[in-house]
Amino acid sequence: MSGSGPSLPGEVVNIDIVVATIRDSSTEALLRDLQRMRNRVKYVWPVPETLPVDTDVIFCDLVPDLPSRLPWLPGEPKAALVALMAPGMAADLDLLRKTAPEAVLHRPFTTAAVLSSLLLARSRFTYERRLRGRLTKLDGTLRSMRSVERAKTILMNTRKLDEEEAYGFLRRQAMERRVSVGAIAAAIVDSNDLIG
Amino acid sequence: MITAQERVSANAPWRVGVLFSYTGYMALIEETQLRGTLLAIDEINAQGGVNGREILPLLYDPASDPATCGRYAKRLMISDNVTMIFGCYTSSSRKAVLPVVERLNGLLWYPTLYEGFELSPNVIYTGAAPNQNNVKLCRYLMKNYGTRFYFIGSDYIYPRESNRIMREAVYRHGGKVVGETYLGLRAQRSDFRAVMREIEDLQPDVIFSTVVGDATTYLYQSYADAGFNPKVMPIASLTTTETEIYAMGFDVGEHHLTAAPYFQNLPGDNNETFVRKYKRRYGEDQPTNMCAEAAYFQMHIFAKALAATNSTDPEILRPMVLGADFEAPQGKVRINAASHHTDLWTRIGRVNRCGQFDLIEQSLSPETADPFLLAY
Numbered sequence: 001m002s003g004s005g006p007s008l009p010g011e012v013v014n015i016d017i018v019v020a021t022i023r024d025s026s027t028e029a030l031l032r033d034l035q036r037m038r039n040r041v042k043y044v045w046p047v048p049e050t051l052p053v054d055t056d057v058i059f060c061d062l063v064p065d066l067p068s069r070l071p072w073l074p075g076e077p078k079a080a081l082v083a084l085m086a087p088g089m090a091a092d093l094d095l096l097r098k099t100a101p102e103a104v105l106h107r108p109f110t111t112a113a114v115l116s117s118l119l120l121a122r123s124r125f126t127y128e129r130r131l132r133g134r135l136t137k138l139d140g141t142l143r144s145m146r147s148v149e150r151a152k153t154i155l156m157n158t159r160k161l162d163e164e165e166a167y168g169f170l171r172r173q174a175m176e177r178r179v180s181v182g183a184i185a186a187a188i189v190d191s192n193d194l195i196g
Numbered sequence: 197m198i199t200a201q202e203r204v205s206a207n208a209p210w211r212v213g214v215l216f217s218y219t220g221y222m223a224l225i226e227e228t229q230l231r232g233t234l235l236a237i238d239e240i241n242a243q244g245g246v247n248g249r250e251i252l253p254l255l256y257d258p259a260s261d262p263a264t265c266g267r268y269a270k271r272l273m274i275s276d277n278v279t280m281i282f283g284c285y286t287s288s289s290r291k292a293v294l295p296v297v298e299r300l301n302g303l304l305w306y307p308t309l310y311e312g313f314e315l316s317p318n319v320i321y322t323g324a325a326p327n328q329n330n331v332k333l334c335r336y337l338m339k340n341y342g343t344r345f346y347f348i349g350s351d352y353i354y355p356r357e358s359n360r361i362m363r364e365a366v367y368r369h370g371g372k373v374v375g376e377t378y379l380g381l382r383a384q385r386s387d388f389r390a391v392m393r394e395i396e397d398l399q400p401d402v403i404f405s406t407v408v409g410d411a412t413t414y415l416y417q418s419y420a421d422a423g424f425n426p427k428v429m430p431i432a433s434l435t436t437t438e439t440e441i442y443a444m445g446f447d448v449g450e451h452h453l454t455a456a457p458y459f460q461n462l463p464g465d466n467n468e469t470f471v472r473k474y475k476r477r478y479g480e481d482q483p484t485n486m487c488a489e490a491a492y493f494q495m496h497i498f499a500k501a502l503a504a505t506n507s508t509d510p511e512i513l514r515p516m517v518l519g520a521d522f523e524a525p526q527g528k529v530r531i532n533a534a535s536h537h538t539d540l541w542t543r544i545g546r547v548n549r550c551g552q553f554d555l556i557e558q559s560l561s562p563e564t565a566d567p568f569l570l571a572y
């Protein structure tokens with residue numbers, strides 16, 4: 001679909017953005033670019049002790065203690081982070097690695113660089129969030145497998161069922177109670193552990 | 197500045213990608229999925245589209261080649277700006293599309309039975325998982341035909357993974373796999389002669405087939421040529437549908453068995469309407485099948501979700517799809533929110549003289565999809 005004028009992917013419009021950097025003409029341009037894309041932009045300065053968590057993207061100066069100002073654990077970001085670099089600022093690679101931003105943006109901010117960093121940060125963030133979601137589900141599946149195997153053994157021993165009957169029992173219970181087989185199995189394992 | 201979404205005028209069509217092969221060795225079955233897809237789109241558009249906008253399918257022919265399928269998925273998402281892709285038959289083609297839809301955040305609607313053990317946030321699976329066909333079929337075969345199985349499959353991911361599951365079920369019930377052979381996807385008629393000789397020697401009780409594509413015809417015809425009796429030693433399959441039976445000849449297919457959520461022969465108004473419309477559009481002699489049916493109902497489920505969200509952004513549409521139910525030709529089905537798979541009916545059919553499946557067993561309600569076989 002091509003036409004006249006720029007078109008923006010849905011990932012970078014109508015989102016919440018926090019900007020934390022010193023206010024100068026370059027920052028004004030950054031704020032204007034972000035607002036023009038119909039984003040809700042909140043400006044804060046100086047960089048707060050704890051950056052807000054209820055936002056989609058954070059543009060923030062790469063201050064030395066930035067990692068400790070982020071309200072999440074490394075690897076579990078709650079928002080996409082764009083690290084802002086001052087002109088002539090030496091690249092502190094160790095700090096960058098520990099901060100783990102989704103993108104980097106150098107002063108002075110040009111519209112092209114702002115858009116690029118915003119898009120990359122958002123698309124990397126949402127992709128990784130989907131992958132983490134997939135991993136969480138897989139981890140849950142593995143746990144359920146273990147629970148089901150243990151529950152099956154318990155059922156075979158306590159109710160004198162064969163393997164097939166034990167699986168059937170778990171499936172029926174799950175269906176009747178409208179919960180997952182893993183949840184039924186975990187409940188059986190837990191209550192059996194209590195009785196010991 | 198305006199967004200890509202807003203650029204589209206209020207009555208511009210909803211563009212969706214469609215990836216089924218209409219050339220190559222998988223064309224026979226994939227073309228029926230294409231037909232099911234287009235029939236549903238026609239129905240939706242005849243009703244005025246979705247929120248006043250037609251659904252416009254962008255069709256590409258992967259020509260039975262998984263790598264091509266991946267490249268077309270890329271083109272659809274990058275050049276055509278499409279987020280919804282309806283397609284793929286073989287597991288190899290699904291796996292080629294998977295990284296594309298995961299990275300660029302699309303949604304692949306996959307209307308084919310497969311081997312399970314997958315759960316992507318970017319796929320909606322509407323064909324049967326192994327617990328909805330393998331497991332029941334195995335039990336039925338052991339009870340009615342015997343315990344000695346011979347496995348024959350096409351040589352790619354699905355048959356090998358599916359047979360791993362089937363082997364486990366056979367052994368658990370005290371049965372035995374006496375032979376196992378895989379032939380290339382482009383196997384020819386002559387390749388099956390050696391297989392028939394081996395079957396003659398081994399004398400299994402059941403031949404379990406996961407052969408797909410054109411080779412299906414050669415398998416069943418070679419079996420008939422070898423003079424075996426399908427009433428005593430049938431070929432049981434998860435992939436042979438009315439369409440393959442039509443291609444091989446009704447006399448060749450008669451008495452053989454398939455497990456599937458859907459057969460053309462099923463009673464019910466929804467199915468009668470579906471079959472009537474399908475035949476009217478594609479020819480009176482053209483049968484429907486489980487793959488065409490899944491392709492058909494998944495498009496309707498998509499359209500219902502789209503009507504509610506008015507957006508093809510997967511982040512917005514996905515929550516409406518998960519948990520949705522639909523009165524499909526096979527009966528009521530539901531997209532299982534936990535697994536992204538579909539709760540479907542389990543059925544076993546036997547081919548009759550007219551190339552249709554007589555229903556010999558079915559579940560009392562839709563079977564909950566259990567793609568990781570947690571409870572089996």
